[in-house]
Amino acid sequence: MDLTGRAVALSGTFDALGPGEAERGLTAAGVDVTDELTPSTAAIFIGRETSREKGNKAYVQGIPKFNEAALLALLADLEAPAGEQASSPAPAPGPFADPAALAAADPAELEALLTGADWASFVPARDVPPLRARLTELERDHGVTQAHRLATDKIRQRGTTLSRPYGHRSEISALALSPCGGYLATGDWGEGESGTAQVWEVATGRCVNVLTWIDGGIGSYEVARAMQWSADGLHLGMAFRTNAVGVWDPFGESSEPRAEAQVTNGASRPPAWALHPDGRGAFVVTGTKDMIGVQGCVAPLEHGVMHWLVEHAEGPHEYVLAKGPLPAEIQEAHGEELWVDWPPIWSPDGNLLYVANRSEAFVVDVPTGDPLWCARVDWVAEWSPDGRYLAHLHRRQLHFLDASTGHPAAEPFPIKGGRFDLSLQWGVRGSTARLAAVLSERASDPGVVVFDEGRLVHRLSVVPAETSDGKDFAAWAWAPSGDRGAVLTAAGDIEVWSLGDGEPQRLRTLSAPAGTKGVLWGAGDTIVAVGEKVLCFLRASTGETVGDYTFQREADAELPLHPDVVYDHFDGRIIALDEHAWCLPVEPDTAIGPPERRADIEAHLAWIVDRRFAWPLRWGRFDIWPDAPTAAANVRPASPDRRALISGSMG
Incomplete structure (x- = not known):
């Protein structure tokens, strides 16, 4: 948050700062600290015993309000030398100095290696995966050995907890797979009171963290993308309380968000939003149809709480993305406003927003707030993960547009299906963008049609399950490699298909639990079957079940305790x-x-x-x-x- 040369107001008492300390720190960094609130005031930081009148005035004028945590973080950033990044110390050597020796050790050699290891230098993120992988291999050949027990004792001495898989108190309403495919986040609305987020390690099928009592619940029913990961998988964004978005540490202990932005005026449904790739901000729709241009703001989500109401007499605040009327050529073709009501997608560098809704698709240049182009689309439209294409249904034809220009990138393809029959699922194989057009059991000609760069390459003879409009459940999932796919069938099974250069082949059929609504494909060659009350982790190559959970299930036996x-x-x-x-x-x-x-x-x-x-x-x-x-x-x-x-x- 760059406030150099800007006007900032302070109000109230700050517990961690002495009298005048905040003002001195801000002033020394070139920030103009003022008592008056005007349209040019960039922010107000609120402490204890603040003036209610000043807080209300900031609210009415649309001035972002931040708490003390945000002020402390800002002061810490301002104290760092300009343009200088703290140098990271060289990483200490791990307890297993020779990774090759670990990978090749037999049970006796591994026991000796573990006995002589420097466990004080053990770092879980670096050392657990290779050690666990080697022990898994040894167990297949030798069973559980003394090396397994020794490693377990050493790791448990550092501190472990027992997993808690059954945190959801209501139906799963949101889910998101991390970019690396290693973790799955699931969330529930909690009937609008308080929700729960669970984080699952996909390859092991185990719950590794639970964030409880998320205020107001996560997302809502029939709302997609209420949970979103940052590009590095270290931040988890969630739409909660229907009118706020926040960022959490998915592997942390606190159920409170690191930062939140309350940027709607009490809406009854979560806003359309998109977490920035770096996890430090989000595009959030806050405008009304009375505004001209692309509605929404880019709200900072670094620390603390930001309160903001857009509708005020002084005009839109600087965080509003639309800075003025639409370009003339877009106004001429589409009118004076482009309405954002579905979650858009950021480009990897954070400079573009890809927006597709029920009638239009457009790409927005974030620094200027201007759309680069706009095209008419139907309800079904999806951007490719590499940001190069938009696939959309229009007049019973599947169209592929070049995302940089909006011009056709391939010939239209006839589709015998409509909004409720069709879903589009993108994947990537090497540098090739692949699209699966999934026609469900309700279509007149159900099946899966696969395109590479907009060119038809495969037709799969399968009857997919009904698509779920407006939710995160999908009947198709691409393997991370892009050479295989999994489809949830109308019969309730999961079929795994090979989609290489030759003819497509059905490799195997996996049993999915009753109530499965969608499939995902994550790390460890693991397919996840998910529904509102079920979650099942299956090995794609063998069908082995590595985790199987049914939520809100009761046993008729007496409870073991009072x-x-x-x-x-x-x-x-x-x-x-x-x-x-x-x-x-x-x-x-x-x-x-x-x-x-x-x-x-x-x-x-x-x-x-x-x-x-x-x-x-x-x-x-x-x-x-x-x-x-x-x-x-x-x-x-x-x-x-x-x-x-x-x-x-x-x-």
């Missing part, structure tokens, strides 16, 4: 293994459940490292006790759940 204890202390942790058996995980290495169901319990749970990686329970000691009294008598004294377990078993 209900008050279960739903207060152990909230969101208890697992219904099926309709007749419960399992209650107890930190750090215990569960109450049927001991004979160990395999089922291990299929739901894992130790979580760094809120990011799952570690198998079978590689270490994990106790399963048949009832609460037995568990209470055997749980470790250091267990954070010990007191609740004892009181619950007595009650």
